[in-house]
Amino acid sequence: MENYGQTKYLGVTRTVKVKNMDEKNIFVTDGFEDIYKMPREYLKENQTVELDEELEVFILNDTDQEVIASAIIPKVQIDRYSWGEVVAVRRDLGVFVNIGLPKDLVVSMDDMPPLKQIWPKKGDRLLLAMRVDDKNRLWGVLATEEVIKTIIKKAGEELKNTNISGTIYRLIRAGSFLLTDDNHLAYIHETERDIEPRLGEHVEGRVIAVRPDGTLNMSLRKRAHEAIGEDAGMIEAYLIRMDGEMPYTDKSSPDDIRSKFGISKAQFKRALGQLMKARKITQEEGWTKIVAMPALVDTEETVTSEDIDA
The missing domain is CATH 2.40.50.140 (Nucleic acid-binding proteins)
Structure with missing residues (x-):
């Protein structure tokens, strides 16, 4: 396969002119010896070009590692940092990041944390630039502490x-x-x-x-009043599952409360107090009862392949 363009310009922008074109590609030159192929998918949306038109392009590798040009200019470049969204993760390769080009940028697994459970997931975002390895491939490189200091x-x-x-x-x-x-x-x-x-x-x-x-x-811990609200929600959900009543009150033993709900008696009493203040529960003869059970509605859901986490 013919290799258009020089790898020394990978990851940066160039000013070029349109020299030729066909149905699939546009061929541009920097006016000297370098000719770059620009697949039409790398044009901006609704963009058209003419012969001899001057363009600003970004130089990158395609999926076959051929050097190509792009009229879509990403904010992420060599020594230029910007945010990109994680779109996929491969444990044997690294993290794929969308930087606005048809081809995603990969951050190597070598730059990821040792524990894979704290790797980024789809939808997370990374602050990164580009680097070129010794095989002339573009990779994402995470912002260092020195870079962060220039931003904060x-x-x-x-x-x-x-x-x-x-x-x-x-x-x-x-x-x-x-x-x-x-x-x-x-x-x-x-x-x-x-x-x-x-x-x-x-x-x-x-x-x-x-x-x-x-x-x-x-x-990242909740404030005390927020934690109380969470405990109250847990107890209310438990009451609903138990048909509206449970043999636990503010008189129950701390060990029984801890065993059943995983919280202290003080937390339990505060949560009950919040529910009682909201008139959601009552206590009588050693039982806590819900005042009004929520109406149950029979629903039939259709599960599609999109609902299944592959």
Whole structure:
């Protein structure tokens, strides 16, 4: 197969002119010795070109590793960082990221965490640029700490105890680093989370401290009143499953409560109090009863292949 173009320009943009074209491809030149093939699928939507027209193109490899040109210019390039969305994961190769081109960019498994359960999943996003390996192949490269420092903004004290969200960009044994949606740098210590977030996962939490350097300490744990609400929902769901009553009240033993619901007696009593205040339950003669059972509606669902997680 003929190889159009020089690999030294992989991952960057070039100014070219249209030299020739056929039904499938457009052939462009930089005015010197380099001619690049541009498959028509790499034109912008509804874009048409004319002979001798000057174009700005991006140079990349196609799936056969042939050097081609693209009129679609991605934000992710050599030494140019931007966000890309994860579209697929192959444990034996790496993570495929959509950067706006017909061909996805792969971040090598060598750049992924050692534990595969904290690899990115489809829908997560990564901050990345491109690199060229010694076989002239383009790969995605994750933003380093030095790159992150050029992006972040200092946070003010007014953010303390506020809710924030952002994307996990770095994982270490003791915790996770996050870039907030407003480009603040936050750190989540392992004690401030119930499960370890994935690389590239978008999470929500609260600011527990603003450090002197303008970075944030963040917690993914719920506030006390939010946890109480969650416990109340669990107990209400249990009551519904048990036809509206259960032999557990605020007089039950701590061991029985812990064994059945996995929470402390204090948490249990707070949750019951919330349900009683909402007039959802009553207690009588050692039983807790739901005031009104929700109406049950018979539904028939059709499961298609799209509903099955392959």
